[in-house]
Amino acid sequence: MIVRLLICSLFSVSFLSIKAQENFAAYANIKIEPTDKINFNETEIAVSYEKNLGTKYKIANTLEYSNLKANYELNQFDFYHDQDKFNQIQNKFEFSHEISEKTKWQFSIIPTANFQQNLDVSDLTVLGDLTINQQLNSKLNIVIGAGRTSIFGAPKFTPIAALDYKFNDKTNLRIGFPDSQIKYANNERNEFKITNSFNGNFYHLDISDTSEKAVLSQITTALEYDRNVSKNWFLNFKAGYDFNKKYKLTDSSNHQIYDYNIGNGYVLGIGIKYKQ
Template sequence: MKVRFLIYALFLISVLSTKAQENFGASVTIKTEPTEKINFNESDISLFYQKQLGTKNKITNTLEYSNLKVNYEFNPYNFYADQDKFNQIKNTFQYSGVISEKTKWQVSVIPTANFQGNLDFSDLTVLGDLEINQKLSSKLNVILGAGRTSIFGAPKFTPIIAFDYKMNERTNLKIGFPDSKFSFSNNDRNIFSLTNSFNGNFYHLDAISNQNSTAEKAVLSQMTSAFEYERNVTKNLFLNFKAGYDFNKKYNLLNNSDHKVYDYNTGNGYILGLGIKYKQ
């Protein structure tokens, strides 16, 4: 009963935003991240809604489900190998507005349920952030903010800072933390990007999985540098490709105080991803 209510609550936030619907989108992505000892394969499906509220405010809502499969074939110790599947249900609600001609703001509220197999209320975590976008010139913006994020694995408060420079109508450069991006479009259908991001996630472990251990969370984090390409196939359909490398990749087990109890020492590895997206 608790599980049904939790799923309903996460879905309800998404449904409420559709009453103000203006734009709709859906996407499916798959990616693989093999390392020296462990292979990670993830699939993701999401639904997106957006609505402009007057001339100054906008709301967006994204409901997402992802599944992570972990292959321990190359792990010589085969430690905790029963932890081979993880799930996440996440809803991202964003509200953005205009303070003045040069200043904008955005707040995000992100309830997320990260679990191994059995979903319960204890798996629910609320993340989010607040950003201020200040226009310094016709081409340069500075973004400042902070949030409770999972970019380092376990949820914690992190800063947000970026300088966003629009070189011309087809070229844009964003340098900052946790995300940086250089994008170029040679026509209306192609977008090429070089990206660098700090990213991670966490999953609550089932009781049966950690009955002989103090571990309560599996956490992953890395810095990813990648080349990305998006192709506008038709008016509403987009295909995207991603290839890159994960640096400083970590896969650890934490106890209830977020202290490390085991380190898989996975090593770094490359990343490949494919996706399809529909927007209207």
């Protein structure tokens, strides 16, 4: 009980002043990802805020909870009944500094607890990244950096790079790693995006003879549509496909113990967001 209290305190310490912030947002998403062998359903809720500290500094904080369920439809013997529900509590704190009119740097720290049912201090992992943003001209911007991420499943240090190009007031292009997108807004209420992202996650297992973690990763290409339905409310619709999708069990050294060989599959999602 004490361990749970300490972990919850760690996630909420930078979130306590949320009522005093004006730039507040809350959102909820539902996503389904069926494959040939296993169907995944994920529910996510989050609250966030951001605040300018003078003219050159900004902080932002997002507290998020997600629940992933795995449905082993073709498993006749219910062998994986204890590996069908996974939880994540994550807090992302960001700090950015505008060094000059064209240059700024951003730092983030992301404590995350990924677990099945029993939350323990051993489930806590700290991720984060550091990036530099350089504006080359009115249309072109580059981002370089590195971070400790879970885009390949296990926590690893990975590079971050992107080239942003603004065609006009309606169309923007980002080419980079781990995320790329092209965005088009035909008016203030409609926005269309084609996205490509490397993404993954891991979960500590409660009871297992040899396995320590369940690891998931994929490359997702999707078409997204954002609709501003009123002053403060937004809807998001997503349809796409997961490539190179993997679901494995690993030991404490991230060595593979078992591969489910689930194959690729499509992804569908819907979300709602409140922003002020």
